[in-house]
Amino acid sequence: MIVAISISPSGGDETGGVSESVARAVQVIRASGLPCETNAMFTNIEGEWDEVMAVVKQAVDVVAAESPRVGLVLKADIRAGHTGQLTAKVERVEAHLAQQD
DSSP states (O other): OEEEEOOOOOOOOSSSSSHHHHHHHHHHHHHHTTTEEEOSSSSSHHHOOHHHHHHHHHHHHHHTTTTTTTEEEEEOOOOTTOSHHHHHHHHHHHHHHHHOO
């Protein structure tokens, strides 16, 4: 499965920024050893259900340790028997785009 998650504390710093808290969550995700990538809006994680959800919980817990309220957005692509899709899905789209050029 692949999950796309966005975790952020309510409020943020005096400028409304949340990057420090987000960085702590991403650090937990990267330390898990699961394939992942971070972009401007989400962090994508690939793995088996139990291991991915355990990492999501750990990342939320890190943010919750410093904020009384945490927002979590999670989207999942659950497709049994497929691995390596974090990059393969993008490669398939890029191949179609290359054919159109």
